Amino acid sequence: MATFILLLLMSIFSTFIHAIPTSTSQGISRRSVTVDLPRNPAYAPNGPRQYSRALKKWGVAVPGDVDDVTNSFRGGETGDVNAASIMGDREYLSRVGFGTPFQYLNVDLDTGSADVWVYSSETKVEEPREDIFVVEKSSTAKLLNGTTWMITYADSSYAWGHAFHDSIDIGGIPLHNAVVQSAVAVSHSLSADKDIDGIFGMAYKLHSQVIPKQPTVLETLQAHLDKPLFTADLKYRSDEGAYTFGYIDSDRHIDEIKYTALLPNSTFWEFNLTGVHVAGQNIWYLQNWRVIADTGTTFMLLSPDVVDMYYSSVPTSRQDRSLGGVWHFPCNTTLPDFELGLANGWVATVPGKYINYTVFEDMPGQCMGALQPFYSEDFGILGDIFLKAVYAVFDVAGGRIGFAHKDLDL
Ligand SMILES: *[C@@H]1O[C@H](CO)[C@@H](O)[C@H](O)[C@H]1NC(C)=O
Ligand SMILES: *[C@@H]1O[C@H](CO)[C@@H](O)[C@H](O)[C@H]1NC(C)=O
Ligand SMILES: *[C@@H]1O[C@H](CO)[C@@H](O)[C@H](O)[C@H]1NC(C)=O
Ligand SMILES: *[C@@H]1O[C@H](CO)[C@@H](O)[C@H](O)[C@H]1NC(C)=O
């Protein structure tokens, strides 16, 4: 029953939720984290690092100076790319180049999946698309013979194709021999979104769906970065947001970054949320909820009891069973801010204004909440609605996620 409602919710708003591959909820993609990275032809040759990796793999302590040398051999590169709000923050798109010379496409940087795929000259679509990766125009495209991939997202939309080695320009950082997945077929529910030219997965340690297994673009990128991290500063109804790679942009946050460890063995940017609070109420609701920070999901999706608790403070709100359990309210309702606390004491405030997501087409005067229930026993999703209220640091090497406050345009 719960699954049924979830699927209904997902299908109604299918274009809004396309991150998080389905395998997540079944735990299929969960694999253990080890230091044994797959061999990656894109890594710049780095003897010291390979040595220290080999030592670590076999459980041998790494002498201090070797680790120091390793650090000084980091790629040293930094970059950034715009994150432009599309359709009232339905998604955020960034321009990323593929091939030689680079062909720039608008892709959705998605921390909730690990595949980097694009519409290409190989994609069979009903209606022609404006911007695609024309494989034939890239002098460096090299088919990875025998590779296939298929990704099914939580809303049962899907895409499949095969993979190339080719160059990528992400935020001005050139990656060579990165694994670029070219779509051969894409489900209508995905291709109906004409704004997105591809999805750029940046999940923590998740493998991509490419068979046989290939290094992810994030692994390839990580080796190039000055600091092995990237940051997200999504902005409310604005194209001034940005992702930075290899550095933290101190102009984009106003206080100290507080880090939280990712949950052990998680392949996602997953951590514990430890408390929630509705502004104006006396009580904090304390419990551990596993949540995944996901730039590729529009909404904040939390356990139904938390969501009920929030809307119980909004007397005009209503949960619509005929719409798969979606919460809505008259558009003139002023929503309270929602606070989320972490184990390290850090508290994020999601402004009530952000939770007023959009007006319903079929129900004029009724607005849909950006906080909605997620009928998973396991975890919740902190999508864009949360992320645009914070400055987020995705520390790949540190296995942690950091947050700071920033100036919100309210
Ligand atoms: C791809 O692999 C298949 C079977 O392994 C082989 O028959 C074919 O010649 C290969 N094609 C290229 C272009 O290498
Ligand atoms: C993490 O993985 C290790 C090794 O596979 C395992 O021993 C451990 O129980 C796992 N921890 C959790 C919390 O799943
Ligand atoms: C996260 O929450 C779970 C469930 O309460 C708890 O068992 C676990 O120890 C917590 N992990 C961390 C890292 O706080
Ligand atoms: C919102 O609009 C309804 C009519 O559509 C009205 O009855 C109500 O008083 C309004 N509420 C506020 C807070 O303005």
Ligand SMILES: *[C@@H]1O[C@H](CO)[C@@H](O)[C@H](O)[C@H]1NC(C)=O
């Ligand atoms: C809620 O959002 C709708 C649609 O964007 C807007 O028309 C309405 O004024 C907003 N309501 C409030 C109280 O800000």
